[in-house]
Amino acid sequence: MNTYFHLRAVPPPALRNSVNWLERLFEDDWEAVRRRVGGHRExxxxxxxxxxxxxxxxxPPHRTEAEPKSQVVLGGRPVFHPDRHRPPFLVLTAAQAHRVARFLTMADFDALxxxxxxxxxxxxxxxxxxPETRxxxxxxxxxxxxxxxxxxxYGEAVVKRLPA
Structure with missing residues (x-):
């Protein structure tokens, strides 16, 4: 069982709301993804x-409407798989990803x-x-x-794949 959680950056024009496309995004090798979506960061x-x-x-609470702290790892709009036993993909828009980036760059790790x-x-x-855990x-x-x-x-969206 795959226990890794993947996040991939995708240019918004390349993003598709299709489970098949999202599966290929994570199953293809890095070079194939780079060619298809025009870039690749994971x-x-x-x-x-x-x-x-x-x-x-x-x-601790922050005064933002979008709650970027809750979108860092598991946040995003779910794109459900037809097989209800498989977890959905999660998608953050470019604007949401920007808010998460701002939250993370301003976050005090010691306080977290x-x-x-x-x-x-x-x-x-x-x-x-x-010491090791921290x-x-x-x-x-x-x-x-x-x-x-x-x-x-780069103004990109983020797609997340939960382990199956």
Whole structure:
């Protein structure tokens, strides 16, 4: 079973609201995707993606209408698969991706960590494993920030594929 969560940047004109197209977007090799959509950037989160979501979804409230903190990992408009046992794809518009990028670049990782720390540490070895655990979440935060910042710079949308 694939436990990785994929995010791919897509130029809005190339984006299709078709499950078949979205499946090909993630199943084709990188070069085929680059040719079809005119570019390719990807971020992959490991099996901790639900805990990474907790880091953001539990963030202190921010005064925004679109709640970008809740769109970082699992947010987006679902595109449902005909097989109801398969998870939907999630799509963020270019504007939503821009708001997420702004949230991430302005977010204080230390504040996010402090807020989620007590819930996360028991899952990863407790207080003695905090340096490694915090380091892994900080690295994922930096990678997500870079992915969304570059996506926003290019004015692209984001498509997310949940593990099946």
């Amino acid at each position: 971020e992959v989160l490991d099996k901790r993606y639900l805990d990474q979501e907790l880091l953001y979804a539990g963030a 960590w402090i807020f989620a720390r007590d819930e996360l540490l028991p899952r990863y070895g407790g207080v003695t494993a905090e 380091g892994a979440f900080a690295a994922a935060h930096r990678e997500l920030t870079a992915f969304y910042a570059q996506t926003a710079e």
